[in-house]
Amino acid sequence: MDRLIVALIATVAVVAAACTRGGDEPSAARSVGVSGLPPALRHLQPRAHVDAVRVAHVPVATGGSLGRCLRETPFRSGEVVVVSRIGVVTRSVTVLHPGDPQLVACDKTGVPLERREWCGLSVGILRRGRLPDPRLDILCVDRRRRHIASAWINPAKGARWIGVDQGSVTELYPAAASLPVRVATRRTVDYRRSRATFSITQYAGDGHVIVRTILAARVAG
Amino acid sequence: MKPLIAFLGAFVAALLLSGVTAARSQTFQSANCNTATGQPTASLTRDWSQTYSLAAAWEGYQWGGGCWNNNDVDEAPNDPPEHYTGGEGGDCSGLTFKTWQEALNTADGGHYYSHRLRNVHGPYDAARFRDGIGAPNGTISKAYAGVMDGFASSSHVGMIFFRGSGGWDQIIEAKCEACGTNIFSETYRGQSAYGGIRRIGWTG
Numbered sequence: 120m121d122r123l124i125v126a127l128i129a130t131v132a133v134v135a136a137a138c139t140r141g142g143d144e145p146s147a148a149r150s151v152g153v154s155g156l157p158p159a160l161r162h163l164q165p166r167a168h169v170d171a172v173r174v175a176h177v178p179v180a181t182g183g184s185l186g187r188c189l190r191e192t193p194f195r196s197g198e199v200v201v202v203s204r205i206g207v208v209t210r211s212v213t214v215l216h217p218g219d220p221q222l223v224a225c226d227k228t229g230v231p232l233e234r235r236e237w238c239g240l241s242v243g244i245l246r247r248g249r250l251p252d253p254r255l256d257i258l259c260v261d262r263r264r265r266h267i268a269s270a271w272i273n274p275a276k277g278a279r280w281i282g283v284d285q286g287s288v289t290e291l292y293p294a295a296a297s298l299p300v301r302v303a304t305r306r307t308v309d310y311r312r313s314r315a316t317f318s319i320t321q322y323a324g325d326g327h328v329i330v331r332t333i334l335a336a337r338v339a340g
Numbered sequence: 341m342k343p344l345i346a347f348l349g350a351f352v353a354a355l356l357l358s359g360v361t362a363a364r365s366q367t368f369q370s371a372n373c374n375t376a377t378g379q380p381t382a383s384l385t386r387d388w389s390q391t392y393s394l395a396a397a398w399e400g401y402q403w404g405g406g407c408w409n410n411n412d413v414d415e416a417p418n419d420p421p422e423h424y425t426g427g428e429g430g431d432c433s434g435l436t437f438k439t440w441q442e443a444l445n446t447a448d449g450g451h452y453y454s455h456r457l458r459n460v461h462g463p464y465d466a467a468r469f470r471d472g473i474g475a476p477n478g479t480i481s482k483a484y485a486g487v488m489d490g491f492a493s494s495s496h497v498g499m500i501f502f503r504g505s506g507g508w509d510q511i512i513e514a515k516c517e518a519c520g521t522n523i524f525s526e527t528y529r530g531q532s533a534y535g536g537i538r539r540i541g542w543t544g
Binding site: 193221240241251256314338 | 375403404421422423424431432433434444446460461462463464465466467468471473494495496533
């Protein structure tokens, strides 16, 4: 019996270690929750909210909600890399077709835009894995008709988490698939001027701050 | 008395220095453009739109921009690509938004005149024009696209200044920082990445 208990404890320990192991890129559904954060991030002010992220390779000809997003992309065949995120104000998918420099994002808030489930759509051109422009989209609204701004952030070298100040929480977006991270906010959206600002802090895997920036993004192109 | 003179001297020096700094940080937009609201108008004709868009030619290109004068000089040339610097000119979607007299409210399909010095870009990028998002925007078959209709892809939009032949059209477009805003011969009509788009509600 003792051996069985030891074996069970060992198994649980191995699984737990595997689930919380460091590294920049989750490869499957993951939301570590605040308890899974390094100590430096557990007591952020405002408090941390950790988003769920999932990376998957899927055929372009996919059905359902994801399929409706993929039909908005220029990709017509083969498999794509899809980074799905569930955040505080939006759900988003970032889509990359291997070998194609175009990066596509679909965003949704639960409020359709002209009957389109995915109210946000952005296309950027990757240059050496980075986007020169964040490709701001401001057409989504929440249920109170407030405009939502969505944009991509290029992770700094070594960044594991992209923190966005949402006022009441610091939303932590896990970096994934070595791609720019799609973030969103309803704060500081200047709809009349087609621009939005994001207060960004990038964190390493151990929780130390790599860089703090204010991203001023504009609808462009 | 001496402290007062010293204080006044320091004050004047600080004033001059702050003036120098302000002049250095001034952009074309901060010096020339305004944020007035669009003025409702009853009509929007294709002829008028041609004339309006032509004023933007030779005025340069500004990523995310929507303000220009009409002196045929780009007063903020050589910006880095895909960077907003507050320079002169519109970008492709900003030029289309103003030329098509659109409203910021996407549900409003009415006509709203924007003076060329009104600094407004609008909420749409090229991909949104391509998809016909917004009450004023529609999609059409490229074969039927005529004067001041347009072609849009996920990364660019332009309007037909003259319908051409042999697959070529004369397109008025804010093309890029290096190429500026002008009328260019383009084959967008035959390119699969481009769709036909139309301003809904032409009055002539």
